[in-house]
Amino acid sequence: MYVFLKEYFLEIKKEWSKDQAPLLAAAQAFYYLLSIVPMLILIISILPYFQFQPEQIIEYGEEFLPAEAMEVMEDTIIDTVSTPNGGLLTFGIIGTIWSASNGMNAFIMAINTAYNVKTRRTFIKHRALSILMTLLLIFSFLVSLTLPIFGQAILDLVTSFINLPEQIELIFQISRWVAALIIITLILSILYKVAPNMKIPFKKVLPGALIATVSWMLASFGFSLYISNFGNFSATYGGLGGIIILMLWFFLTGAILLLGAEINAIHYRKTKGR
Numbered sequence: 001m002y003v004f005l006k007e008y009f010l011e012i013k014k015e016w017s018k019d020q021a022p023l024l025a026a027a028q029a030f031y032y033l034l035s036i037v038p039m040l041i042l043i044i045s046i047l048p049y050f051q052f053q054p055e056q057i058i059e060y061g062e063e064f065l066p067a068e069a070m071e072v073m074e075d076t077i078i079d080t081v082s083t084p085n086g087g088l089l090t091f092g093i094i095g096t097i098w099s100a101s102n103g104m105n106a107f108i109m110a111i112n113t114a115y116n117v118k119t120r121r122t123f124i125k126h127r128a129l130s131i132l133m134t135l136l137l138i139f140s141f142l143v144s145l146t147l148p149i150f151g152q153a154i155l156d157l158v159t160s161f162i163n164l165p166e167q168i169e170l171i172f173q174i175s176r177w178v179a180a181l182i183i184i185t186l187i188l189s190i191l192y193k194v195a196p197n198m199k200i201p202f203k204k205v206l207p208g209a210l211i212a213t214v215s216w217m218l219a220s221f222g223f224s225l226y227i228s229n230f231g232n233f234s235a236t237y238g239g240l241g242g243i244i245i246l247m248l249w250f251f252l253t254g255a256i257l258l259l260g261a262e263i264n265a266i267h268y269r270k271t272k273g274r
Helices: 002-018 021-050 054-061 067-082 086-114 123-161 166-194 206-229 233-271
Strands: none
Touching: 002 233, 021 086, 021 233, 086 123, 086 166, 086 233, 123 166, 166 206, 166 233, 206 233
16 A cells, blocks of 8 residues: 555656646636636625625635635625625626636646646637536535535524534534535536546546545645734735735645646546556
């Protein structure tokens, strides 16, 4: 087992260097940062129709994003969620269809690089795939947001009538994270399957998707702790501190997504005997 893991690690290290992974992660971070505004416009324009409170959305977002990064978007979230706006929703759809799909373009290019294949799709097919992947991400965000909030509402309702043991509440809180883990892994598996310009069995993308999901959740938690306790970006960058933190978090996300793709690509080549 040790020799097997060492061989995989060395192969990942070699591919990581050959594919210039940090540059691909930086490219993803840049396009994700450009895409986040139109995507947020669409998402938070939909949320008022679900009767969510702004505080609930911000609290949920801080479970995955550093608090300083959420502060950058806090005013926009509060204003948009508090007042449904059909015109803003229409603008959000139009803006997201094009702008947010640029982030998925960068993701597709990075995944194809990991598999050492060229993107030979036509412009229309490439853009259509990017748009579908963007819509899938938005849907997964809405589902992952809805489940914990509605689940907490149900738990609060039950506990108002029945005194539940602390163990039951602990199990419920753990199940929230397990549900998030399953949803993110499933979504990443679909993205890893459809992004490369080649046919890959679904089971071949599950290892990288699971490792990327766990790594992303742990890295986001660790990054948030570091920013809260050690990183003083406001003193260095002033009012731009939140933007810099968001950019670093996107870079971290891009690197982890690429790591999952490299793991899948290596696993696929080994099972194919190449």
